[in-house]
Amino acid sequence: MTATAERQKRPHVLIAGAGMGGLTLALALLQKGMDVDIYEQSPELREVGAGLWISANGRRVLDALGLKKTIEAINLPPNDRVVRFWSTGEERSVYNRDTQSSKADHTLVQVLRAELQRVLYEAVVNLKPDAVHFGVRSIGAQTVGDRARLLLEGRDPVEGDVVVGADGSHSRVRQSLFGPAPARYTGAIAWRGLAPMERLKPQHRRALASTWIGPTAHVTTYPVQRGDEQFVSFSGQVDSETWQTESWSEPGDLADALKDFAGWHQDILDLFINAESLYRWGLFVRDPLEAWSKGRATLLGDACHSMTPYLGMGVNVTMEDAYVLARCLDATPGDVESALKRYDAARIERGNRTKAKSLEMHKIFHSPELARIETAIPYIDSQWAPQVMRERYDWLLAYDATTVEI
Numbered sequence: 457m458t459a460t461a462e463r464q465k466r467p468h469v470l471i472a473g474a475g476m477g478g479l480t481l482a483l484a485l486l487q488k489g490m491d492v493d494i495y496e497q498s499p500e501l502r503e504v505g506a507g508l509w510i511s512a513n514g515r516r517v518l519d520a521l522g523l524k525k526t527i528e529a530i531n532l533p534p535n536d537r538v539v540r541f542w543s544t545g546e547e548r549s550v551y552n553r554d555t556q557s558s559k560a561d562h563t564l565v566q567v568l569r570a571e572l573q574r575v576l577y578e579a580v581v582n583l584k585p586d587a588v589h590f591g592v593r594s595i596g597a598q599t600v601g602d603r604a605r606l607l608l609e610g611r612d613p614v615e616g617d618v619v620v621g622a623d624g625s626h627s628r629v630r631q632s633l634f635g636p637a638p639a640r641y642t643g644a645i646a647w648r649g650l651a652p653m654e655r656l657k658p659q660h661r662r663a664l665a666s667t668w669i670g671p672t673a674h675v676t677t678y679p680v681q682r683g684d685e686q687f688v689s690f691s692g693q694v695d696s697e698t699w700q701t702e703s704w705s706e707p708g709d710l711a712d713a714l715k716d717f718a719g720w721h722q723d724i725l726d727l728f729i730n731a732e733s734l735y736r737w738g739l740f741v742r743d744p745l746e747a748w749s750k751g752r753a754t755l756l757g758d759a760c761h762s763m764t765p766y767l768g769m770g771v772n773v774t775m776e777d778a779y780v781l782a783r784c785l786d787a788t789p790g791d792v793e794s795a796l797k798r799y800d801a802a803r804i805e806r807g808n809r810t811k812a813k814s815l816e817m818h819k820i821f822h823s824p825e826l827a828r829i830e831t832a833i834p835y836i837d838s839q840w841a842p843q844v845m846r847e848r849y850d851w852l853l854a855y856d857a858t859t860v861e862i
């Protein structure tokens with residue numbers, strides 16, 4: 457095909473899911489001159505009350521999409537990242553903006569998930585006003601000749617050049633391409649909530665990214681903002697024999713939370729007590745996939761590598777997927793199947809490695825050494841020393857989806 461013909465044959469990409477991954481991909485594709493349509497099951501953008509940590513690897517993608525200033529406006533950055541002892545609140549700095557000792561950039565952007573989704577959505581509809589079709593559920597994907605087909609519930613299928621399943625951890629697109637992927641309970645449940653700052657004591661206003669660690673649980677807390685309102689976003693993981701459903705929007709009871717965190721510092725209990733709403737769900741994992749693409753259909757984000765939240769990487773790695781996929785489609789626009797092969801080659805190992813490393817963190821965060829301060833101090837010194845932090849995070853943070861070889 458001549459260069460001119462290649463340019464003319466820009467693929468039309470059908471995306472299942474308008475979450476972080478689907479919207480990031482749509483924006484990258486539109487900016488590169490491709491057409492997209494997104495099919496989202498919710499009738500509107502759904503507010504999931506939670507914060508998100510965006511690390512340097514995710515931020516590079518947002519910067520490349522021209523969102524640097526917009527993200528700065530919704531960010532409440534921490535000055536210091538600390539680990540804290542669960543019962544006394546004693547703290548140890550593990551990363552300070554002004555004294556960082558690592559070559560990799562460990563700074564964090566702290567945003568409300570709904571704010572990031574809004575920013576991405578607005579950027580997409582600014583380029584294509586009718587790009588997102590709400591209230592449309594995808595149920596599978598097929599390759600038919602040289603076309604890709606997205607199957608929709610209760611409607612005729614839609615056709616394009618590529619289908620991307622960005623439909624989260626319960627992905628129907630994944631299921632249709634690769635069959636059922638049974639979810640395994642990890643032995644821990646998660647709690648999350650947003651506590652309005654005005655209800656909290658002054659110490660909660662500190663610009664800190666904190667991870668409180670205990671023998672059978674840990675809690676991550678940090679401030680986030682929506683306009684003039686500030687909140688502390690928190691997310692706690694607790695070992696539990698009991699299985700809960702795998703859904704982030706499952707409500708939880710305060711009495712159960714207080715049981716799970718009995719003996720914890722009052723600052724943590726205050727977050728639960730003052731939260732607008734509480735959610736509780738089980739943490740599940742699926743076996744890693746060896747392929748993400750089949751024919752003219754592929755996957756990204758939680759659909760192909762949903763992971764435990766212990767490294768704070770789910771959304772970051774999802775945005776990497778989206779940007780690399782857009783680059784692959786841009787590199788060989790007339791040959792979608794080759795583009796998807798390149799995408800698999802560039803991304804699967806990283807996605808699966810991050811997922812595996814994230815799961816391993818469970819035993820680091822929840823350690824019997826953390827039961828008593830006497831054993832906790834040497835444990836924290838060994839597990840959160842600068843050198844250990846570098847080994848844990850530098851390879852994740854240094855990745856640049858905008859320049860990595862594809």
Ligand SMILES: Cc1cc2nc3c(=O)[nH]c(=O)nc-3n(C[C@H](O)[C@H](O)[C@H](O)COP(=O)(O)OP(=O)(O)OC[C@H]3O[C@@H](n4cnc5c(N)ncnc54)[C@H](O)[C@@H]3O)c2cc1C
Nearest residue numbers: 473475476477497509594623624757758768769770771772
């Ligand atoms: C409490 C919590 C805190 C987290 N904190 C962090 C963090 O600090 N840093 C980080 O990097 N990651 C974090 N994560 C993980 C991160 O949120 C996910 O990894 C990320 O959202 C994955 O993006 P995605 O686009 O693949 O899926 P999602 O964002 O889940 O989007 C999937 C979209 O697809 C839609 N959908 C689902 N099924 C269908 C269907 N059949 N048809 C059409 N649409 C469908 C959904 O409605 C949704 O809009 C956190 C997760 C949770 C739960």
